[in-house]
Every structure is written in structure tokens, then in C-alpha cells.
Amino acid sequence: MKNSITVSEVEIDFKILDKIIITGAANQEEALQAAEEWCCENNCLLRSNKLEKSPAVLQGSSIIYFAKVISDDYD
Secondary structure, three states: OOOOOEEEEEEEOOEEEEEEEEEOOOOHHHHHHHHHHHHHHOOEEEOOOOOEEOOOOOOOOOOOEEEEEEEOOOO
16 A cells, blocks of 8 residues: 555444545545555455545545445454
8 A cells, every 4th residue: 555545444423334434545446455455454345346436525635535344254
């Protein structure tokens, strides 16, 4: 994963949801690769290789991607 890419879990009211946020990726392919690497390191799987993209982005800012994850019960 490139240093400029950040992957974070989504947490609301101290409860971790089944989504991760990927920021700093140049494109969807790079974001997907970062999400897959993060899942390998955090014992989870991507539900789909289609990422959601933030609807509104200010000019010059990076696109924010969202991915749904599930636990990996096979490890």
C-alpha cells in the first residue's frame, strides 16, 4: 500500500460498522488494492470489488472510497 493512502474503519457511537474508508488513492483500482491489503492484515474480506465513491468532492481534494467488509472465519 502506498504511504499516501489511508484505510480506516467506520465507527459510529463506539460500534465498528462493516465499512472501511479509503482516502488518498489516485483511482478506484489503487483504492481497491489498498482495501484488499488492509483486509489481509486485519482478517476480513471485501464483500465486493466494487467500491462506493463519495458523491461530492471539492476541487483539488482526493476522492473518498468506501468498501463493505465481512469477517474472515476461515483463518
